[in-house]
Amino acid sequence: MFLRLLSALLLGLSLFGPLVAEDRKPVIVCSTTQVADFARQVVGDRMIVKSVLAAGQDPHLYEKKPGDAQLVSTADLCLENGWHLEGNDWMRKLAEQSGRPLVTCVEGCKSLKVPGVEQAMHDPHAWFSCTNAATYVRNIRDAVIKIDPEHAEEYRSRAALYLDELRTLHSWILRxxxxxxxxxxxxxxxxxxxxxxxxxxxxxxxxxxxxxxxxxxxxxxxxxxxxxxxxxxxxxxxxxxxxxxxxxxxxxxxxxxxxxxxxxxxxxxxxxxxxxxxxxxxxxxxxxxxxxxxxxxx
Structure with missing residues (x-):
């Protein structure tokens, strides 16, 4: 009797184990709160989105904490703003140290040059234009589709709605x-x-x-x-x-x-x-x- 119960329990665990693995939600770790919000708009509840920075923290002055490496090591995808918004490129370094894939959300935006600097440096605060914010969203959409192509249409639909909202926001700001x-x-x-x-x-x-x-x-x-x-x-x-x-x-x-x-x-x-x-x-x-x-x- 005991052996039969044990066998049934082991069988149940063997069946349940793969379901747990399959149901695990991918994790996205973002450098800033803005990038994290863009990611949530695209993935909905399909993925878990976390931000290294908390509300009110300055990305230029942020210094890596011991728990940051552990957080980034859990990521299926890392997202940064880029163009050195993250002082001394701390997000890029965390991703590289953990061997996690990293997407720079600002890529493809029309940049402004940092005022008063002779070197060709991009001003990293590109999200303050709704047009550039839309580029962030498209970059995030394409990145999550690569790691979860099965739900690509979901991500495209959410992104499309949010892009419409950004266009409305842009027009409202002008008015x-x-x-x-x-x-x-x-x-x-x-x-x-x-x-x-x-x-x-x-x-x-x-x-x-x-x-x-x-x-x-x-x-x-x-x-x-x-x-x-x-x-x-x-x-x-x-x-x-x-x-x-x-x-x-x-x-x-x-x-x-x-x-x-x-x-x-x-x-x-x-x-x-x-x-x-x-x-x-x-x-x-x-x-x-x-x-x-x-x-x-x-």
Whole structure:
């Protein structure tokens, strides 16, 4: 009797084992919160999406933690922004050390050159143009189809719907920015994260800090940049300037006092909002940024 029960149990386990393996969801590990949101829009519940960065963290300054290598080692696919947004290419190094496949989502975007740098460096903040965000989504769609071709039509359908939403968002932003008088469309923020946004939607960018908050080439504040920012505020009679959720606000607050302008609010820049906030998704982040900018500058 015991042997029969044992045999039945072993048979059940042998049948159940493959089902567990087959039902295991692929894991995607992303460097930033924006990339992770794009991935979730494409894969739905079909895959597990994780982000190395949490809401509010700065990818330029991020330093690898002991658990990051373990997290990346579980990935079937790794996604990074690229163009050195991840300071010292920390995501690429994690993927290479773990032997995990890596896709650079910014590839194929029309790039802007990092301001004030003689070398040919791409500004990595490309997602601030909805057109570029669509390129991220297409790159992610193609990457997940390669690792799970059986569900390719699902991924194409989700991506198609989200691309429609991005086109709608793009049109809405243009309409909202048009509420600001042309001469007042100057966006002053902590660092050069909004150049794509300004080019796409008709604003002028002015910042005291370069493209990165880290120590890369072309990054950091200089007295000249600081004075240029103040001069731009005074010249254009800017009504308000903005701090960023992922950057220390001290310097911007000092400039606001010196130039006698208000802080117009916080903008999501290199990171989205925490779960449960209005900016927890890419579309939510962009929507809240635009509302904040328009209300402060119009």
């Amino acid at each position: 909202e920015i048009n509420k600001i008088p042309v001469e007042q469309r100057v966006l002053v923020t902590s660092h050069d994260a909004f150049n794509y946004f300004c080019q796409a939607y008709g604003l002028k960018a002015a910042t005291p800090v370069g493209w990165s908050t880290g120590n890369e080439i072309g990054a950091g504040i200089t007295p000249e940049r600081r004075q240029e920012t103040i001069d731009s505020i005074l010249q254009h009679k800017v009504k308000a300037i903005f701090v960023e959720t992922s950057v220390n606000p001290t310097m911007v607050r000092e400039i606001a006092r010196e130039a006698h302008v208000e802080i117009g609010g916080e903008l999501y820049s290199d990171s989205m909002g925490a779960e449960g906030t209005a900016g927890e998704t890419y579309i939510g982040m962009m929507r809240e940024n635009v509302i904040t900018i328009v209300q402060a500058l119009r």
